[in-house]
Amino acid sequence: MGPITATAVIDFVTVVFVLATMLSMGLALTVDEILGALGQHRLLARSLLANLVLVPLLAFAFVLVIPMETGHVVGLLLIAMAPGAPFGPKLAEISKSDVAFASGLMAVLGVVSVATIPVTVAFLMPGDVAADPVGIARIVVVTQLLPLIGGLGVKARYQPVATRLRPPVQRLSTYSLVLLIILLTIVYAGEMVQLVGTGTLFISAVVVVGALLLGYVLGGPNRSTREVLATTTAARNVAIALLIATTSFDDPSVLTIIVAFGLVSLVVSGPVASLWDRSNES
Structure with missing residues (x-):
């Protein structure tokens, strides 16, 4: 057995983070909450349009008109293609x-991103970038869909078990995220510093604000759903984007832009949610 590399450790921590995050999500949700979202047909259609189509196209538009390094292009597109951040309900x-x-x-x-991420990768990823949509679909199914469904099953049939199990799983998700950020910062510190002068951070901020506005506009007449769709659309799924990046691409700048995004x-969604909290109380 050869020496354990920093990349191998990052890959392992990323897998733990994604599995724990999706399992924790399933353990927290109820079937009624899912059916409630599915029952609002027009709102759900607009939500899917914003998250699965418009945000990836917004990022793709920037990629087309602004010269960027290939790794930054891949990272920006990956995070834009990955909807459903686990902290959406927290916002x-x-x-x-x-x-x-x-x-x-x-x-x-x-659930739907299991199909949409590989399809979006196939359509929007630059032609000179080697990407395997089938392999990416397999990754999303194993690390995102299965633990989510497993958590939902435990919650539905063994609620006391889910109640006891969720806190340690949630802590594992939080701790693994903190460890992952530390590892990425240490290993890719040079790339992080170089990112500051590329303009990619500004582009990321514009895409985030654009996603926030798209969600708010498409969120319907109810203020509470507008706010939910706005923050949910702006907060992309860093977990699955990082996992795809670590398993499918060798360029460290791909990871750098995903973490930065x-x-x-x-930084954008949190203060906006707090501002809405104060205005809702007034």
Whole structure:
């Protein structure tokens, strides 16, 4: 057995993070929340349009008109293609919006992205980038769909078990995310510094703000659903994007832009949710 490399450790921690995150999500959700999201047909259609089509196309438009390094292009497109951030319901809770809809939408996006991410990769990824849509679909199924369904099954049939199991799984998700960020920062510190002068952070911020506005506009007449769709659309699924990046691409700049985008989305979405919380109370 050869020496354990930093890349291998990052890959392992990323897998643990994604599995724990999706399992925790399933353990927290109920079938009623999912059915509630599915029952709002027009709102759900607009939500899927914003998350699965418009945000990836927005990122793709920037890629077409602004010269960027190949790794940054791949990273930006990957994170734009990955909907359903696990902390979407938390942002809804902060803004005192429709938490049930946020939870149901998160689950729906987690399921449908199994099909949409590989398809979007096949259509939007640059032709000179070697990407395997079938392999990516397999990754999404194994690490995102199966633990999500498993968690939902435990929650539905053995609720006391789910109640006891979720806190340690959620802590594992949080700790593995913190460890992953530390590892990425240490291993790719040079790439992070170089990113500052490329303009990619500004592009990421514009895409995040654009996603926020798209979600708000398409969220319907109800303010609480507008706020949910806005923050959910802006907060992309860093977990699955990182996993695809670590298993499918060798360029470290791909990971760098995904982490940077995730941080930018939190910096934008978090304060916006807090601002809406104060306005909802007034």
